[in-house]
Amino acid sequence: xxxxxxxxxxxxxxxxxxxxxxxxxxxxxxxxxxxxxxxxxxxxxxxxxxxxxxxxxxxxxxxxxxxxxxxxxxxxxxxxxxxxxxxxxxxxxxxxxxxxxxxxxxxxxxxxxxxxxxxxxxxxxxxxxxxxxxxxxxxxxxxxxxxxxxxxxxxxxxxxxxxxxxxxxxxxxxxxxxxxxxxxxxxxxxxxxxxxxxxxxxxxxxxxxxxxxxxxxxxxxxxxxxxxxxxxxxxxxxxxxxxxxxxxxxxxxxxxxxxxxxxxxxxxxxxxxxxxxxxxxxxxxxxxxxxxxxxxxxxxxxxxxxxxxx
Ligand code: 13P
Ligand code: SF4
Numbered sequence: 001x002x003x004x005x006x007x008x009x010x011x012x013x014x015x016x017x018x019x020x021x022x023x024x025x026x027x028x029x030x031x032x033x034x035x036x037x038x039x040x041x042x043x044x045x046x047x048x049x050x051x052x053x054x055x056x057x058x059x060x061x062x063x064x065x066x067x068x069x070x071x072x073x074x075x076x077x078x079x080x081x082x083x084x085x086x087x088x089x090x091x092x093x094x095x096x097x098x099x100x101x102x103x104x105x106x107x108x109x110x111x112x113x114x115x116x117x118x119x120x121x122x123x124x125x126x127x128x129x130x131x132x133x134x135x136x137x138x139x140x141x142x143x144x145x146x147x148x149x150x151x152x153x154x155x156x157x158x159x160x161x162x163x164x165x166x167x168x169x170x171x172x173x174x175x176x177x178x179x180x181x182x183x184x185x186x187x188x189x190x191x192x193x194x195x196x197x198x199x200x201x202x203x204x205x206x207x208x209x210x211x212x213x214x215x216x217x218x219x220x221x222x223x224x225x226x227x228x229x230x231x232x233x234x235x236x237x238x239x240x241x242x243x244x245x246x247x248x249x250x251x252x253x254x255x256x257x258x259x260x261x262x263x264x265x266x267x268x269x270x271x272x273x274x275x276x277x278x279x280x281x282x283x284x285x286x287x288x289x290x291x292x293x294x295x296x297x298x299x300x301x302x303x304x305x306x307x308x309x310x
Contacts, residue, residue, distance in 0.1 A: 003030065006278050010034055013281040019055035021277070022047055024064060025215040026237035026269040031059045031277060038241065040216040041067075041113045042128040042309065048072050049306065057281060058288070061086045061268050065288040066117045070298050073290075080276035082286035084268045086114050088200075091170030092149035094118035100146070104166055107146040108139060111301070112153060114172075117290045119148070121297035124304070129153060129199050129214035131309040136161050138308055152176070156199045156206055175200035177256035177263040178233050183208070186231050186252060193229035193252065196221060201233055205254075209233070222246060236264040 001009075011034070014021060022044050023035035032038045037047050041064060048056055048068035056077045058065040063086055065079040097119050101109055111123040112132070120126055127135045136157055139145065147154040148168030152175065158165055178201055187195065187208075196218045197209035206212055211221045215238055222230050222242050232239060233254035242251050256263030280286065290298070 001275070001278075003274065006274050007034055010274070010278050010281060013278070014057075017055050017281065018053050019057055019281060020047075020051050020053035021057045021059060022068070024060035024237075024269065025219070025241055026235040026266050027059045027272060028237065028270065028274070029240040030274045031272060032237070032240055034274070034277075035059060040128065040130055040214050042130045042214070043216060044068070045071060045113070045128075045302065046306065048077075051075070055281075055284075057277065059272050059277060060084070061089075061114075061266075062288070063089050063114055063116060066290055067113060067120075067302060069288045069290050070117060070120070070295050070302060073292075073295060076284070077288040078280045078284065079286060079288055080273065080280045081271040082288075084271040086266075086268055087173040088112065088114035088149050088170050089116050089119075092116075092119055092168055094122060097148060097168065098122055100148075100168065104144075104146055107144045107166065109146045109148075110136065110165070111148055112150050113302075113305075115149060117294050117298045120301055121294045123298075123301040125308075126301045126305040128305070130216060131305065132157050132199075133160050135305065135308050136163060136165070150200055152202055152206070153199045155203055156212065172200045172266075174235050174263065174266045175233075176202060177258070178202070178205050178254050179257040180204050180208075182255040182257075182259075183231060183233065186254070190229050190231065190252065192227065193231050193250075194225065194227050195231045195233065195254075197254075198234035205233055218242075219245070222249065222251070235266045235269065236262075237266075237269060 049071040145165040147165040149170030154167040194210040
């Protein structure tokens with residue numbers, strides 16, 4: 001089917017079924033353009049919690065769909081490709097995380113939103129990269145904290161807050177790939193460009209950044225900056241929104257170590273396509289389900305996050 005035809009069909013189906021399409025900034029440009037709302041992981045959770053639609057189609061990765069289902073259990077939540085996982089969620093199996101928590105009693109457990117529902121069920125407070133500092137700062141200084149699964153984000157928040165949180169050893173396959181050497185070379189080629197970095201990147205990339213933040217924070221920094229050139233160290237899908245909002249500015253993707261692979265693309269995020277989005281709305285599958293016992297436990301740390309970041 002041609003792209004225009006797919007877009008028309010998706011549009012009629014969403015109206016007919018009272019469905020809302022939520023998309024993350026890392027989705028393909030076509031999906032971002034057809035979505036009712038495009039946002040970072042915090043904003044997607046906030047939308048899922050407040051929507052009056054009967055159906056949510058979450059164009060993102062599996063944990064984002066699960067978060068939507070946990071917050072809106074009465075709605076049906078679909079994802080264009082059920083295999084769209086996340087390397088951070090994969091790096092933190094619930095049974096191993098539970099053992100880690102048991103080995104370190106007396107700790108408050110903070111989990112990044114990039115985790116499975118089962119890990120959230122073991123958690124005291126969920127965070128995203130937008131609110132992690134704010135949430136850690138809201139806890140007493142002497143509180144002992146476990147932070148999982150992203151060690152790079154955890155290390156960055158430790159540095160910002162002066163804490164010594166115990167970190168789980170997880171990382172994202174996209175953000176760990178950026179090459180310091182190649183970024184330094186780009187900085188020499190574009191001396192006026194600012195380097196914008198997601199906190200899932202390695203410490204040595206964060207240290208040379210002009211701005212470190214979540215996807216929404218990177219986008220708003222570029223929007224409000226008077227500079228015209230930016231080197232962007234996060235997943236490539238974000239460049240679409242940045243270029244759309246700022247047609248007269250230049251966005252240069254930070255290169256990965258291995259220039260022969262499309263490492264700036266999250267292969268999980270890119271599993272979703274316009275065609276799969278259409279089929280998902282038409283056939284009402286694949287659907288996200290969360291075990292009710294886990295959901296009841298997992299909703300508490302997510303709601304705690306939403307309250308603190310309201
Ligand atoms: P944001 O919360 O910044 O959108 O990040 C989500 C993510 O998966 C980053 O890799
Ligand atoms: Fe997960 Fe990394 Fe993909 Fe984000 S970019 S969804 S952290 S694998």
